[in-house]
Amino acid sequence: MGSIEKRMSDSGADLAAEKAAVRRTPPLFTLSFKLSLFIVVLVLVTTLVLALISLRTMDQNIMDEVMKRAETLGKSAAELASYGILSHDLLGLDTIATKIKSSNPDVEYVAIVRNSMKVLAHSDIGQRETFFNPVSGGVLMRNSGDTIVRDIGSAPGEYFDIINPVIFKSKQIGTVVIRMNKSSLIEAKGRVRRQILGGLAAVLAVTILSIIAMSSLITRPIQELAKGVEQMKEGKQTVPLTVYSRDELGALTASFNEMTELISNQRAELGNYSRELEQAYIATVKVLSAAIDARDPYTHGHSTRVAVLSLKMGKAIGLSKRELEDLEIACLFHDVGKMRTPDHLLFKEGRFNRDEHHEIMRHTEDGAQILSRAAFLHKYIPAVKHHHEWYNGNGYPDGLSGEDIPLHAAIISVADAFDAMTSMRPYRVSRSQEEAIKEISRCSGSQFDPRLVDVFLRIVRRLKIHAEEEFMRS
Numbered sequence: 001m002g003s004i005e006k007r008m009s010d011s012g013a014d015l016a017a018e019k020a021a022v023r024r025t026p027p028l029f030t031l032s033f034k035l036s037l038f039i040v041v042l043v044l045v046t047t048l049v050l051a052l053i054s055l056r057t058m059d060q061n062i063m064d065e066v067m068k069r070a071e072t073l074g075k076s077a078a079e080l081a082s083y084g085i086l087s088h089d090l091l092g093l094d095t096i097a098t099k100i101k102s103s104n105p106d107v108e109y110v111a112i113v114r115n116s117m118k119v120l121a122h123s124d125i126g127q128r129e130t131f132f133n134p135v136s137g138g139v140l141m142r143n144s145g146d147t148i149v150r151d152i153g154s155a156p157g158e159y160f161d162i163i164n165p166v167i168f169k170s171k172q173i174g175t176v177v178i179r180m181n182k183s184s185l186i187e188a189k190g191r192v193r194r195q196i197l198g199g200l201a202a203v204l205a206v207t208i209l210s211i212i213a214m215s216s217l218i219t220r221p222i223q224e225l226a227k228g229v230e231q232m233k234e235g236k237q238t239v240p241l242t243v244y245s246r247d248e249l250g251a252l253t254a255s256f257n258e259m260t261e262l263i264s265n266q267r268a269e270l271g272n273y274s275r276e277l278e279q280a281y282i283a284t285v286k287v288l289s290a291a292i293d294a295r296d297p298y299t300h301g302h303s304t305r306v307a308v309l310s311l312k313m314g315k316a317i318g319l320s321k322r323e324l325e326d327l328e329i330a331c332l333f334h335d336v337g338k339m340r341t342p343d344h345l346l347f348k349e350g351r352f353n354r355d356e357h358h359e360i361m362r363h364t365e366d367g368a369q370i371l372s373r374a375a376f377l378h379k380y381i382p383a384v385k386h387h388h389e390w391y392n393g394n395g396y397p398d399g400l401s402g403e404d405i406p407l408h409a410a411i412i413s414v415a416d417a418f419d420a421m422t423s424m425r426p427y428r429v430s431r432s433q434e435e436a437i438k439e440i441s442r443c444s445g446s447q448f449d450p451r452l453v454d455v456f457l458r459i460v461r462r463l464k465i466h467a468e469e470e471f472m473r474s
Contacts, residue, residue: 039211043204051200058192066185070178071147073100074164077176078146081112082166085120085174093121094128106184108159111177112166120174132177134161158182221253228256288336302419307331309415309459310408316455330383330408334416337367337384361396364388383408387416390447410449414440414456417448433460 077100084093097110101123112121113132122128139151141160148163159179166174221243228241240257243250310331314324338346341363345356352360368385371377386400386409393401405413421436431439437460444453 040208043207047200047204054196059189062188067142070149070162074147074162074178078164078166081176082168085166097121097123106181108179108181114174225256303332305419306415310411312459313411313455327408330380331412333380334384334387334412336370337363340366365397382406383412387412391449392446410452414448414452
């Protein structure tokens, strides 16, 4: 790739990289999402703990109620059975057992036995007059002294037995055994669990929706502020941010609007000052350039003409507006080093000897040294110092060649040579434009960048055609 195309490509790549670097990447998790997630997790954990505590409490309450019912049922049966045992009223005992069984669906059987374990009455008629075989083992659930409740069954927790002694005058005359199925207890627990879990699920759903809504209300002003900061950072003209609430965030948003308005006004004022300073700076440079050219009547207007031709070449190769502005200033400064060149050399008629030629060549380094005294002029030093370098490396002051020569310097080199050849000098007459064009074309690839020479030739041909058309119209 040639020097011009490579520099243009590098410039485009740098611009794309800069845009990519400043492009804001959306966050993976927004503040609203993080806040909502934290509160939802907190509510879930809290709800789970409360649910476990509630279920355990309800299970205990249900068990206590069942035990109280079982104890009451056993004591009532024992009190009713005492008279029947003493009076040998087997029919009355059967009636007690049957009624208890029929009025309590969860009762498996009711047995009234003597101390000898002989069954006096049983809700199952076939068990009467047999010997009761109590189930051994099981888990003691309650022992109040008068009532014993054991968890028994072929499957753990399937049944529990309520055992009440029948007492008469402090003597035990028999025992009432009531076996209850725990299905009612399990059903009651399941029903309560479903109610509790359903209620907690409803509360949790409402809570989550409320959290999301509240999170949005809290983070919306923050998102609005973040958007405003991003726009202000990018230098965009922003409209006032919406104030969503009258709390601290609302006050902060209102303060941000005031600050943004103040910054925008100051930025506009600074922009005006900057433009005025820039215009004054450019005017000063032009005055200085004119003063440099005025030292030598033969080169009066030389820097301005070089700037005009260089800008045409710069536009033709696609330089940006900012690059063209820098190129123009560099053209006006390119011979600033001649301020140190003695008058007897500037005005000498005839050719220079070797020492004088070296003295004249020093103007490029003198110009770079003059510009180095001001930091804001440093960017023009490469063009000023190297505008006499040759494409083949035979130029001065550093013998740069090819693409090592700064682009602005290479452009000025062509324009400077053309204007110098077509201007009157004390030691020679000026050449015609045709002769100057032929000389630049001849030096393409040796003194000048061939691609810039091609651009230059297209420009001067176009200017020549326009001049001929103007002449024909006149």
